[in-house]
Amino acid sequence: MxxxxxxxxxxxxxxxxxxxxxxxxxxxxxxxxxxxxxxxxxxxxxxxxxxxxxxxxxxxxxxxxxxxxxxxxxxxxxxxxxxxxxxxxxxxxxxxxxxxxxxxxxxxxxxxxxxxxxxxxxxxxxxxxxxxxxxxxxxxxxxxxxxxxxxxxxxxxxxxxxxxxxxxxxxxxxxxxxxxxxxxxxxxxxxxxxxxxxxxxxxxxxxNIEGVQWSKLLMNLNNAVNALSGRPLKAMLLQRDYRRAVAMAVEEALGVVRQRKVRLARIGLVYPPTLPCLLRLPTPLFRLVAKSSLNIRDTASSSMQDDLKMGRATEVDYINGKIVALAQEMNMDAPINQTLVSLIRSAERDPTRPAMSASTLLQCLASEN
Ligand SMILES: NC(=O)C1=CN([C@@H]2O[C@H](COP(=O)(O)OP(=O)(O)OC[C@H]3O[C@@H](n4cnc5c(N)ncnc54)[C@H](OP(=O)(O)O)[C@@H]3O)[C@@H](O)[C@H]2O)C=CC1
Ligand SMILES: CC(C)(CO)C(=O)C(=O)O
CATH class of the missing domain: 3.40.50.720 (NAD(P)-binding Rossmann-like Domain)
Known part of the structure; x- marks a missing residue:
């Protein structure tokens, strides 16, 4: 067999x-x-x-x-x-x-x-x-x-x-x-x-597979930001404004997931409810606190960035889109994740579009908040 x-x-x-x-x-x-x-x-x-x-x-x-x-x-x-x-x-x-x-x-x-x-x-x-x-x-x-x-x-x-x-x-x-x-x-x-x-x-x-998968989904909210940045994962994570963008998406999602009463799990050293604080740290402090999580090869990029580069449909509907759908079910709003879904959908339609700088992306998300 x-x-x-x-x-x-x-x-x-x-x-x-x-x-x-x-x-x-x-x-x-x-x-x-x-x-x-x-x-x-x-x-x-x-x-x-x-x-x-x-x-x-x-x-x-x-x-x-x-x-x-x-x-x-x-x-x-x-x-x-x-x-x-x-x-x-x-x-x-x-x-x-x-x-x-x-x-x-x-x-x-x-x-x-x-x-x-x-x-x-x-x-x-x-x-x-x-x-x-x-x-x-x-x-x-x-x-x-x-x-x-x-x-x-x-x-x-x-x-x-x-x-x-x-x-x-x-x-x-x-x-x-x-x-x-x-x-x-x-x-x-x-x-x-x-x-x-x-x-x-x-x-x-x-x-507790439910808790493990929801925790991973919260971590995966970084995939869309990484795809829009067009940068390797590590280089993106070392720019504070990109991290702030990820933090906004995770914070919003935590608010929605909490209503669902999921018992979130630790993934390695990462416990997702701590992510927004961690990501917003100044870069020198972030490097220190997240040292082991930054053991990332320079070749790494999120699977969503890989899909965009290859002109394939991404999984955004199953990640940020899942937060938007869950928010709707609970009569809540998830404007940050909704904006990330829309930005990725436009990028899927136009593979030649330029990558988004951290400040442009952050402005775009902040205007939705
Ligand atoms: N890549 C990563 O680093 C990570 C990915 N993941 C998750 O793992 C899963 C897989 O991702 P990943 O490995 O990147 O995906 P890939 O696109 O690299 O691999 C999937 C492969 O399956 C092929 N395929 C699709 N349908 C069929 C079928 N019916 N029969 C045979 N082959 C098929 C696809 O071909 P085609 O492209 O032609 O459709 C593609 O070659 C995703 O859910 C992803 O989010 C999780 C953690 C990290
Ligand atoms: C980058 C990583 C490991 C976490 O967001 C991932 O799950 C992906 O590439 O899809």
């Missing part, structure tokens, strides 16, 4: 290759007798060709050098055929939120009835959307770190982890999981423990 990565892009390839490496999957099967769960990458044809022709490598945030590129000759399988899902005991869903409904339908059509589905997506609704599309058991998840795709001189593609943190998955005891499903998840957790020994990140379980 296989662990299928559905949506082999930045998060799917980095996570899947890390798990495959930890399980020894790059070696021929007879060299690794204990291996019973191979990772299969299910993605687009253009990435499949790239994988076959030149290979993919990974670099953890803790690693100084990328691994050697791995390709199809290393017993790894990348396919654009969804029939591969027929062999899945576990599926890691790594598509963007706009592709979740279609992914749920593919899971319903192809996956065995007792496959376990884990959503590794941003946003708070993807697990529920998958549950509505298919009858398989679905667990929510959260990826705290950023991954950059970097073209290498030899044509291979590097999936570089640019920030740190552990992936968190909903405890399977919160859903009705069969022994086979628990076994598949245990294999993944075992491999992730081996990853931790060298790469310093792993997969952990939580009994």
């Amino acid at each position: 296989a662990i299928c990565i559905l949506g082999a892009g930045s998060i799917g390839c980095f996570t899947g290759l890390s798990l495959a490496k930890a399980a020894g999957q790059q070696y021929p099967a007879d060299h690794v007798a204990s291996r019973d769960h191979d990772i299969v990458f299910v993605g687009r044809q253009r990435l499949q060709s790239r994988f076959v022709d030149a290979g993919f490598s990974i670099q953890a945030n803790a690693a100084s050098q990328p691994d050697r590129p791995l390709s199809a000759s290393d017993t790894l399988r990348f396919t654009s055929s969804h029939e591969a899902l027929q062999t899945a005991s576990l599926v890691l869903v790594c598509v963007k939120s706009g592709d979740t409904v279609a992914s749920g339908e593919l899971i319903r059509q192809h996956c065995p009835e007792d496959a376990l589905i884990v959503s590794l997506q941003n946003g708070v609704d993807n697990a529920a959307i998958l549950r509505a599309q298919c009858s398989q058991t679905v667990l929510g998840g959260m990826v705290p770190f950023n991954v950059a795709q970097i073209e290498q001189a030899d044509g291979s593609l590097l999936f570089q982890q640019t920030t740190g943190g552990n992936i968190v998955v909903e405890d399977p005891r919160s859903q009705a999981c069969s022994p086979r499903q628990i076994h598949a998840l245990t294999q993944v957790l075992k491999s992730s423990q081996a990853i931790y020994d060298t790469e310093r990140w792993r997969i952990t379980l939580t009994n």
Whole structure:
């Protein structure tokens, strides 16, 4: 049976290759007798060709050098055929939120009835959307770190982890999981423990996935600001006016989320209710207080900036837009997040538009407050 990565892009390839490496999957099967769960990458044809022709490598945030590129000759399988899902005991869903409904339908059509589905997506609704599309058991998840795709001189593609943190998955005891499903998840957790020994990140379980995902959504409010800035994540965070813009979005969102009585979780060292104060600090103090969170590679940019640069629809409706929708449900206003949604929508329509300076963006948001 296989662990299928559905949506082999930045998060799917980095996570899947890390798990495959930890399980020894790059070696021929007879060299690794204990291996019973191979990772299969299910993605687009253009990435499949790239994988076959030149290979993919990974670099953890803790690693100084990328691994050697791995390709199809290393017993790894990348396919654009969804029939591969027929062999899945576990599926890691790594598509963007706009592709979740279609992914749920593919899971319903192809996956065995007792496959376990884990959503590794941003946003708070993807697990529920998958549950509505298919009858398989679905667990929510959260990826705290950023991954950059970097073209290498030899044509291979590097999936570089640019920030740190552990992936968190909903405890399977919160859903009705069969022994086979628990076994598949245990294999993944075992491999992730081996990853931790060298790469310093792993997969952990939580009994408060709602709090974890809402906390991540609050942190993700920075994605729109980063996308509009056109700057690398770290350079953006070191400009106080961009941080003030993020702080305004988070503060407004906290007001809305509090009404929903979510038990927000800490993500690494970050507890989102403290973010507005932290972000507004003068830069020298911010550098000091947020030192470990600023362990960000210069290549990092938010996944929303990646989408804008590639001319793709962003996930803004599932992040800032979720705050706007929730505010409406509660007869509240969320003008800051509404403005960020509108700015990102205009940027999606006009990819040639210039990046926004910190002061212009701040003025734009302040006029809505
Ligand atoms: N990138 C990051 O650093 C982080 C991302 N996340 C979250 O993780 C999730 C995945 O993001 P990311 O990895 O950046 O996304 P990517 O766009 O890099 O990867 C998703 C891939 O899935 C492909 N895809 C979509 N639908 C299908 C399908 N039905 N069958 C096969 N392939 C499909 C997409 O192709 P195509 O482009 O052609 O649609 C794309 O290649 C998102 O929810 C994101 O917010 C969370 C933390 C950090
Ligand atoms: C940058 C990060 C890690 C947090 O906002 C992210 O989740 C993304 O790129 O989507």
